[in-house]
Amino acid sequence: LLGNPWIYADIDNRGTVDTWWSHNLISDETYSGLINHCNFSHFEPDASSAVAAGFAVDLSLRNDEKCEAFQGTAHWEMGNINIYDIYIDLCLSRQHRRFLEQMSTSKAPIAAFARRVLAGNYDPCIDAEASIYLNKPEVKQALHIKEGIWWEACTGNVQYSDEDYLTSMIPVIRELLASGIRMLIYSGDVDSVCPATGTRAWLKTIEDAAPMRRGWTPWNIDGQLAGYVVEYAHNLTFATVRGAGHMVPITQPHRAFELFKRFISGKPY
Numbered sequence: 307l308l309g310n311p312w313i314y315a316d317i318d319n320r321g322t323v324d325t326w327w328s329h330n331l332i333s334d335e336t337y338s339g340l341i342n343h344c345n346f347s348h349f350e351p352d353a354s355s356a357v358a359a360g361f362a363v364d365l366s367l368r369n370d371e372k373c374e375a376f377q378g379t380a381h382w383e384m385g386n387i388n389i390y391d392i393y394i395d396l397c398l399s400r401q402h403r404r405f406l407e408q409m410s411t412s413k414a415p416i417a418a419f420a421r422r423v424l425a426g427n428y429d430p431c432i433d434a435e436a437s438i439y440l441n442k443p444e445v446k447q448a449l450h451i452k453e454g455i456w457w458e459a460c461t462g463n464v465q466y467s468d469e470d471y472l473t474s475m476i477p478v479i480r481e482l483l484a485s486g487i488r489m490l491i492y493s494g495d496v497d498s499v500c501p502a503t504g505t506r507a508w509l510k511t512i513e514d515a516a517p518m519r520r521g522w523t524p525w526n527i528d529g530q531l532a533g534y535v536v537e538y539a540h541n542l543t544f545a546t547v548r549g550a551g552h553m554v555p556i557t558q559p560h561r562a563f564e565l566f567k568r569f570i571s572g573k574p575y
Contacts, residue, residue, distance in 0.1 A: 307569065308491045310500040310552050314474040314508050319346040321504020323380075328503070329392060329496070331384045339376035347472065388430070389498045391551025397431040432556065433459045476508060483515050488541040490569045494550030494557065495533065502546050509536075509544055516542045525575040532561045535575040545575060 312318055323344075327337040388394055439445060440457040451457075482489060491509070493502035520537040525545065533546040545565060550558040554565075568575055 307566075308489070309554055310493050310497050311475075311491065311505065312500045313479065313505070314476055315472045316347040316474075317508045317511075318500060318504035319344075321501045321507055322498055324503045325392075325498045325501040326380060326384065329498070331387070331392065331498070332380045333383055336376055336379050336383055339372070340380065343370065343376060344373040388551070390553070391494070391557055392496050392498050393549070394551065394557065395430050397434060476511060479512060480515055483512070483540045483542060486541060488569075490543050490545065490565075492533075492545045492547060492554065492565060494552060494554045495546045495548060496550065497552040499552055505544065509538075513538070516540045523575075527561060527564050532564065543569075543575070 320341075323337065323340045323346075326332045327334075386396060388396055437457060437459060440449075446455075491505060493500075493505050495502050516538040518536060518538055520535075523535050525532050525535045531548055533548045535543060535545045537543050547554050547558050547561050547565060550561065555562040565575075567573075
């Protein structure tokens, strides 16, 4: 079971740029510049953010100045969005959120707007709230966490290997196919970091080992479209989850659960 996986840098990075353009986040000119000037086997679309967050990025693997310039332009054109779920709002400050909560129950003209903002099922501040919760003394004590340890969602203290990061996992996928193990690969369709476009592209490269058995087909829950599914030989299935970002169970919990339930039970999609 693989959710929004990063499998092959050359293909997945290209998929990111394709997603930016196909979802109207960047201009035609910037898209063309990225396609023509970037080496996708080295290119990391969000490298600048990774450096700023304290992650190690091997600068020898960076692209030429033109590619770097088009990356900068792309992020400027996209604006202030969550690249892991391009259609959700960013986390509001706690002060801003408290203001909206107060306004939502008032008779002010902004009340209806405030209620709409707060009505979404997904809380964009969930990462910050999880950090607050997991660092509470009583929670750390219950989890037997040593004193002096602070939990972070994404910490720069963990240094990922560039060699591993850029190594294709397609040979591993082929090994799993040969073993006959059942596999479900799913993608939230509004994640631009490990996008469905990239996954669909690298799946095409293994069709010699796993020919397509059932083409692009909608799957539904109670009559509502939940995504699309493609089935291949050797027990391999690919599914998209409509309206889900990188962390599918958080942004579309009902669809994620139904997808998982059907996979476990062997029921059709």
